[in-house]
Amino acid sequence: MKPGVRVCVPSAAVLGLFCRGCLSRWRSWPGRSFSSTSREMSRWNSQDTSPPSPQENVRVLITGGLGQLGVGLAQMLRKQYGRDNVILSDIKKPPPHVYANGPFVYADVLDYKHLRELIVNNRVTWLVHYSALLSAVGEANVALARKINITGLHNVLDLALENCLRLFVPSTIGAFGPSSPRDPAPDLCVQRPRTIYGVSKVHGELMGEYLHHKYGLDFRCLRYPGVISSNTPPGGGTTDYAVQIFHDALSTGHHECYLRPDTRLPMMHISDCHRATVEFMQAPECQLSLRTYNIAAMSFTPEEVAQEIRKHLPHLKVTYNPDTVRQTIADSWPVRFDDTNARRDWGWAPAFGLEELVSDMLRSIRDKRTSEGLPVS
Numbered sequence: 001m002k003p004g005v006r007v008c009v010p011s012a013a014v015l016g017l018f019c020r021g022c023l024s025r026w027r028s029w030p031g032r033s034f035s036s037t038s039r040e041m042s043r044w045n046s047q048d049t050s051p052p053s054p055q056e057n058v059r060v061l062i063t064g065g066l067g068q069l070g071v072g073l074a075q076m077l078r079k080q081y082g083r084d085n086v087i088l089s090d091i092k093k094p095p096p097h098v099y100a101n102g103p104f105v106y107a108d109v110l111d112y113k114h115l116r117e118l119i120v121n122n123r124v125t126w127l128v129h130y131s132a133l134l135s136a137v138g139e140a141n142v143a144l145a146r147k148i149n150i151t152g153l154h155n156v157l158d159l160a161l162e163n164c165l166r167l168f169v170p171s172t173i174g175a176f177g178p179s180s181p182r183d184p185a186p187d188l189c190v191q192r193p194r195t196i197y198g199v200s201k202v203h204g205e206l207m208g209e210y211l212h213h214k215y216g217l218d219f220r221c222l223r224y225p226g227v228i229s230s231n232t233p234p235g236g237g238t239t240d241y242a243v244q245i246f247h248d249a250l251s252t253g254h255h256e257c258y259l260r261p262d263t264r265l266p267m268m269h270i271s272d273c274h275r276a277t278v279e280f281m282q283a284p285e286c287q288l289s290l291r292t293y294n295i296a297a298m299s300f301t302p303e304e305v306a307q308e309i310r311k312h313l314p315h316l317k318v319t320y321n322p323d324t325v326r327q328t329i330a331d332s333w334p335v336r337f338d339d340t341n342a343r344r345d346w347g348w349a350p351a352f353g354l355e356e357l358v359s360d361m362l363r364s365i366r367d368k369r370t371s372e373g374l375p376v377s
Contacts, residue, residue: 059085061124063109063156064131066090068232069170069273071098073128076274078102087122090131109152112159119163126281129156129169136326137236138197149200157207161217168281171205171223171292173266174198174238178332185334187294187341194332209291221292222280225266225299225337227273228357230364238329239265242305246361249309249316250369253377258323261303264335268297269352269360276348283346290345296337297350298357308358313377 058081062070065088077086078101088098089107098104107118109131118124131152138145153169160167176185177192191202208219226239233247234240241257248255276295306318342348352360369376 057123057125059087059122059124060126060128061087061089061107061118061122062128062130063089063107063152064129065104066092066094066098067130068227068229068235069270070128070130072229072231072270073274073277074102076278080278087118087124089118109155110147112155115155116159116162119159119165124163125165127156127160127165127167128277128281129153129167132200133197134235134237135172135174135195135197135329136238138200139195139325139329142196145196145200149197150203153200153204153207157211157217157219160219161211161215164218166218166220166281167208168220168222168277169204169208170277171201171221172198173223173225173333173337174329175201175205175223176332176334180334182333183335184296184338185294185336186338187290187292195329205292212291218285219291220280220288222276222342223292223294223337224273225268225296227268227270228361229270230361230368231270238326238333239267241302242267242300245302245305245309245318246358246365249313250362250365250376251374253313253315254317254319255306256319256321257302258321258326259302259330260322260327261306261318261320262301263327263330264299264301265330265333266296266299266335266337267357268295268350269357272297272350272352275351276342279348280342280346287346290341293342293345293348294337294339295342295348295350296339297352298354299336300354305354305358308354309362312358312362315377 060077060081062074064070065074070088074086074088083102087103087105088094089105091106091108094104105118107115109115119127132149133141133145138149156167159165174195174197175191175193177194177198179190179192181189193199193202205221208217208221211217212219226237226242228242230246234243241259245255245257280293302318302320306316310316339348366376
């Protein structure tokens with residue numbers, strides 16, 4: 001047992017993922033759906049009172065699975081729950097190795113009916129909702145971001161409640177705004193983000209908490225810092241410089257950063273991010289004092305990560321050409337996260353600091369470039 005974690009005996013509902021407590025409140029719910037369209041609700045077999053075995057019945061669907069986080073999380077979950085019990089989904093064609101490693105299906109989070117069919121036909125019990133447009137991309141297409149990040153969210157909230165799923169929806173450093181405490185940002189404080197991405201994430205946090213308290217939905221949310229991974233290219237986030245700089249260091253030896261050199265932001269290695277997600281999803285509900293937690297690992301500036309990379313690659317040259325949109329976004333975000341509650345409630349602790357992160361990223365990207373026959377600077 002990790003120090004500081006409260007001991008509790010989880011009920012069958014907590015471990016088995018069928019939140020029967022939410023169903024009694026579901027029946028008293030006067031509406032039929034949270035969205036404007038009428039949807040037929042599935043019937044619950046009230047005669048079935050035997051709790052499922054948690055190990056045998058965990059069936060995970062991951063939306064937006066071809067983004068930065070989905071494939072790695074699926075690999076981790078498949079090791080624990082079996083290859084066929086974790087289903088990746090997206091609207092893009094996956095590379096061959098994704099098909100080879102486990103089930104993949106097409107799923108558009110805006111298509112409620114098809115999403116419901118996937119959940120029912122595959123006996124899904126956990127839903128991990130990664131589909132979203134990130135900060136910088138969202139600001140370039142607000143209408144599409146609103147559609148995917150909010151309408152898509154409402155679809156998965158409806159389906160999770162209807163089917164008594166354990167639902168994980170990540171939040172972000174972007175859920176804070178200029179009026180939020182920045183150093184550190186606590187779990188509970190003023191949140192007034194100034195991006196559609198941040199607004200949609202605050203909306204998700206509050207809707208999930210509301211549905212948990214009113215109907216018993218097992219909603220869980222972590223505020224991710226900037227996540228750094230060698231497995232996927234940058235995807236349009238404000239913190240993505242901290243991924244691109246490693247690729248540039250090994251390819252050309254030069255990186256042009258779109259943020260000022262002193263812009264400090266919370267960051268995390270992707271393996272810590274995946275581990276935090278799995279540990280949080282597996283935590284007995286009685287250990288959770290919140291539905292949304294900050295998780296932290298390190299905070300650094302572009303110049304600090306460049307200096308650490310130069311310990312391995314002294315030739316690295318970094319120039320700074322701040323982009324107005326992304327710099328404004330970064331200046332509104334926290335410098336550090338306070339994750340005291342996550343450490344106390346369910347034992348969160350990161351494994352990677354800046355030194356470990358830089359060593360691992362350089363090794364991973366160098367190996368990847370070498371295997372693909374690409375030059376290494």
